[in-house]
Amino acid sequence: MTLDKRIRDAIEARIRSGEWRPGYRIPFEHELVAEFGCARATVSKALSALVAAGLIERRRKAGSFVAHPQVHAALLDIPDLARLEGYRWERTACATAAPEEMVEVQSGPLLRVEGIHHADGAPLALERRLIDVSTVPEAATADFETEAPGSWLLGHVPWSDARHRIRAIAADRAQATALGMPIGVACLQLERWTWRAGALVTYVRQVFPGDRYDLTAEFGSRR
Amino acid sequence: MTLDKRIRDAIEARIRSGEWRPGYRIPFEHELVAEFGCARATVSKALSALVAAGLIERRRKAGSFVAHPQVHAALLDIPDLARLEGYRWERTACATAAPEEMVEVQSGPLLRVEGIHHADGAPLALERRLIDVSTVPEAATADFETEAPGSWLLGHVPWSDARHRIRAIAADRAQATALGMPIGVACLQLERWTWRAGALVTYVRQVFPGDRYDLTAEFGSRR
DNA sequence: AAATATTTGTACGTATGTATA
DNA sequence: TTATACATACGTACAAATATT
Numbered sequence: 001m002t003l004d005k006r007i008r009d010a011i012e013a014r015i016r017s018g019e020w021r022p023g024y025r026i027p028f029e030h031e032l033v034a035e036f037g038c039a040r041a042t043v044s045k046a047l048s049a050l051v052a053a054g055l056i057e058r059r060r061k062a063g064s065f066v067a068h069p070q071v072h073a074a075l076l077d078i079p080d081l082a083r084l085e086g087y088r089w090e091r092t093a094c095a096t097a098a099p100e101e102m103v104e105v106q107s108g109p110l111l112r113v114e115g116i117h118h119a120d121g122a123p124l125a126l127e128r129r130l131i132d133v134s135t136v137p138e139a140a141t142a143d144f145e146t147e148a149p150g151s152w153l154l155g156h157v158p159w160s161d162a163r164h165r166i167r168a169i170a171a172d173r174a175q176a177t178a179l180g181m182p183i184g185v186a187c188l189q190l191e192r193w194t195w196r197a198g199a200l201v202t203y204v205r206q207v208f209p210g211d212r213y214d215l216t217a218e219f220g221s222r223r
Numbered sequence: 224m225t226l227d228k229r230i231r232d233a234i235e236a237r238i239r240s241g242e243w244r245p246g247y248r249i250p251f252e253h254e255l256v257a258e259f260g261c262a263r264a265t266v267s268k269a270l271s272a273l274v275a276a277g278l279i280e281r282r283r284k285a286g287s288f289v290a291h292p293q294v295h296a297a298l299l300d301i302p303d304l305a306r307l308e309g310y311r312w313e314r315t316a317c318a319t320a321a322p323e324e325m326v327e328v329q330s331g332p333l334l335r336v337e338g339i340h341h342a343d344g345a346p347l348a349l350e351r352r353l354i355d356v357s358t359v360p361e362a363a364t365a366d367f368e369t370e371a372p373g374s375w376l377l378g379h380v381p382w383s384d385a386r387h388r389i390r391a392i393a394a395d396r397a398q399a400t401a402l403g404m405p406i407g408v409a410c411l412q413l414e415r416w417t418w419r420a421g422a423l424v425t426y427v428r429q430v431f432p433g434d435r436y437d438l439t440a441e442f443g444s445r446r
Numbered sequence: 447a448a449a450t451a452t453t454t455g456t457a458c459g460t461a462t463g464t465a466t467a
Numbered sequence: 468t469t470a471t472a473c474a475t476a477c478g479t480a481c482a483a484a485t486a487t488t
Contacts, residue, residue, distance in 0.1 A: 002456060017420050018381045028472065039458045044474080052275070055382065060473045061466040069382050071417075076299035076440045158241045159278065159292050164440040168391035168411040168433030186409035186433070188391040194294075197240050210391030210409070217299045217387040225475065251453070262477045267455080283454045284485040 007036050007046035015055055015066050022068040026056065029064075074217035078164070078190075082151055084119040089148040091115040092178070097130055105193070107200040108134035113149045116178060117206075123179045124212055129204040136201060153194075153202055160196040166215065175207055186210040230259050230269035238278055238289050245291040249279065252287075297440035301387070301413075305374055307342040312371040314338040315401070320353055328416070330423040331357035336372045339401060340429075346402045347435055352427040359424060376417075376425060383419040389438065398430050409433040 001009075014020045027035065032043040047064055050056045054073075058064045081087060097110035110130045117125040129149050131139045138156055139149075169189045176183040188208045194201040224232075237243045250258065255266045270287055273279045277296075281287040304310060320333035333353045340348040352372050354362045361379055362372075392412045399406040411431045417424040 004456080015382050016384075021381050030472080040473095041459085042457060045456090047473090058473060059466085060464065061471055063472070066382070069377060069380075071377070071385055071415075072301050072303055074299045074301060074385065074387055076297045078295050078297060080295055154292060154294070157292075158244045159239050159289070162294055162297065162442040164297055164442070165437050166389060166411070166440070167437035168409040168431075170409040170433070184407065184409075186391040186393040186407075188389070188411075192294075208391075210393070214388050214390035217389070219385040219387070227475080253453085263454095264478080265476060268475090270454090281454060282485085283483065284452055284487095286453070 003036070003038055004042050004045045004049070007032065007038070007043060008049050010036075011046065011050060012053075012055060020066050022066050024066045025063045026066065071219060074219035076164070076215060076217040078215065080151075081117045081119070081125065082148065084124070086118070086120040088118040089115060089146070090118060091143075091145050094144055101130060105130055105200060105203045107132045107203075111139055113144045115144070115148065117148065122212075124208060126175055126178050126207045127204060129202060131202045132200045135196060135199045149202070150204065157194075157196060157201055160194050160201055162192055162194045165191040168210070169207070171207070171209075179207070179209055181209055188213055188215070190215075226259070226261055227265050227268045227272070230255065230261070230266060231272050233259075234269065234273060235276075235278060243289050245289050247289045248286045249289065294442060297442035299387070299438060299440040301438070303374075304340045304342070304348065305371065307347070309341070309343040311341040312338055312369070313341060314366075314368050317367055324353060328353055328423060328426045330355045330426075334362055336367045338367070338371065340371065345435070347431060349398055349401050349430045350427060352425060354425045355423045358419060358422045372425070373427065380417075380419060380424055383417050383424055385415055385417045388414040391433070392430070394430070394432075402430070402432055404432055411436055411438070413438075 011026060020026060029040055029043045029047070033040050036043065047056065047058060051058060054070065055067055056064050057067050091113065093112065093114040095112055097112040101112065102108070102110055107130075109132070111133050113129045113131065115127050116123050117127060127148070131149065131153070133140050136153070136157055142152055144152060167189050169187050171179065171181060171183060171185045171187050173183055175187070176185065187210055190206045190208070192204050234249065243249060252263055252266045252270070256263050259266065270279065270281060274281060277293065278290055279287050280290050314336065316335065316337040318335055320335040324335065325331070325333055330353075332355070334356050336352045336354065338350050339346050340350060350371070354372060354376070356363050359376070359380055365375055367375060390412050392410050394402065394404060394406060394408045394410050396406055398410065399408060410433055413429045413431070415427050417426075
């Protein structure tokens with residue numbers, strides 16, 4: 001374990017135990033330097049990491065203070081469907097999208113791909129995906145018959161930004177039929193918009209039966 | 224803008240534009256030192272930030288490489304209900320919990336608080352909360368009549384860890400009645416377990432009508 | 447298999463800038 | 468105004484890991 005990590009852990013432990021409560025002014029950097037017998041840069045590095053973790057705030061001239069907890073952000077884990085036991089992708093449609101769909105996501109010409117993710121022999125998620133072919137021209141020549149568009153895109157599009165929206169919906173007739181459930185079943189709907197350099201790459205909506213899928217998010221001693 | 228941030232942004236731009244694709248070996252630190260005319264420590268700080276952001280990987284002797292995108296983690300934003308327009312908390316129950324509830328969450332003696340979060344005059348969420356009074360003794364003397372237990376706890380319990388679970392459920396009779404909806408309506412259920420120094424602080428289950436609530440998560444140029 | 451060279455990782459001490467109590 | 472404490476950056480040193488010879 002490195003020295004800056006040890007310093008970081010020591011301070012974090014005192015915060016998490018409640019010994020140093022929110023608002024408490026932790027020792028000055030020069031005091032921590034004395035306590036740990038190291039250079040100020042090393043203490044500073046540890047404190048910077050604590051700031052990044054949201055545990056403390058630093059104010060010039062005033063010192064560093066234990067932050068007030070904010071449970072309003074957590075790291076959401078979105079599992080890769082393709083890694084599930086008994087995974088299979090079934091494509092049900094692949095066509096050029098209608099003009100109104102371009103309006104819907106405000107993009108250029110689109111490819112629409114629809115299909116079902118199966119896990120353990122049962123349908124797990126219904127997917128409707130739009131791919132902007134002006135951003136990803138190679139997508140026009142793919143058929144997404146055996147490979148789900150999600151994993152195909154991961155291999156063909158470099159780094160991007162994404163926004164997710166999660167909500168609960170009742171399955172409509174088409175969704176219920178595709179997933180083999182009664183109409184109106186509570187489902188988790190995950191929508192994702194992906195951009196690259198400001199241009200839309202893809203939009204996807206996945207619908208999961210509520211009793212077969214959940215999401216988890218961690219906050220705190222993450223990583 | 225600081226120098227290390229400028230270096231970081233310059234590299235990030237080349238990655239996001241696709242100029243440097245996943246797997247590409249970015250220039251060695253000494254080359255970046257030459258390019259930006261700075262000390263190696265400054266380049267190293269910029270690269271460390273890019274590692275933390277998941278954009279690159281560094282390997283001794285080999286160099287630093289553009290990471291392969293992983294959309295499997297995103298920062299989930301959990302809004303503070305009390306800040307919504309026309310917010311009101313209505314407590315419906317407050318009592319010592321039954322022994323079987325202690326088993327359910329594996330904790331010490333519990334206080335159970337139930338109530339409804341209203342926003343804009345309409346019920347937004349049904350809450351069932353368990354508080355471990357051995358971890359938070361002061362909770363035994365609070366009545367949670369006017370203040371929701373969530374915000375009360377934020378002010379009385381220092382830093383903690385939390386895990387969230389999100390799923391879609393159909394409203395049962397009691398939930399439907401409390402929220403003024405038909406039975407079976409699709410709802411988003413958010414569960415949260417909170418610990419402090421390894422001990423459970425609180426468990427809460429919030430049920431939102433699917434058409435009145437959603438969650439968003441960001442991935443990429445966050446912060 | 448072993449030695450070597452290269453690159454990242456950590457830490458130091460110093461210097462200077464900046465916000466502020 | 469001034470002293471203080473954090474913020475950024477520099478240059479050096481050595482350690483650790485690992486391709487390459």
